[in-house]
Amino acid sequence: MLKRCKIKVDENTGRFLKNGQSRKKGLNRAISDASWGELILKIEYLAVKQGKVVIKINPKHSSQECRNCGHIDNSNRDGEKFICTECGYHEHADIGAAKTIRDRGLFLSTGGLPGTCC
Numbered sequence: 001m002l003k004r005c006k007i008k009v010d011e012n013t014g015r016f017l018k019n020g021q022s023r024k025k026g027l028n029r030a031i032s033d034a035s036w037g038e039l040i041l042k043i044e045y046l047a048v049k050q051g052k053v054v055i056k057i058n059p060k061h062s063s064q065e066c067r068n069c070g071h072i073d074n075s076n077r078d079g080e081k082f083i084c085t086e087c088g089y090h091e092h093a094d095i096g097a098a099k100t101i102r103d104r105g106l107f108l109s110t111g112g113l114p115g116t117c118c
Contacts, residue, residue, distance in 0.1 A: 005021040053109070066087060068084060069084065
């Protein structure tokens, strides 16, 4: 989320063109100042208060991992579309990523026992 905008160069003059980085700078600051650690502490506090369990899941490659065959590749995802280059499975990339994270959480909550989840 905090990546800089790509540089745009005019092919004829070689000058830099506007790429929206000055507008994005304010958004980057707001994201950085959001106190994510405090948000996590608040969620954990409320979960304990209500008798719930919080499981932290690493979302790395969740939108690039095929839910059908488990193949991970950058080219699997094209914008909002997910099409596996290995088996051809397709679905909406964000919905598939959310399901992958859910399945990882269920797998961890059952102790990682085979056949108990997904």
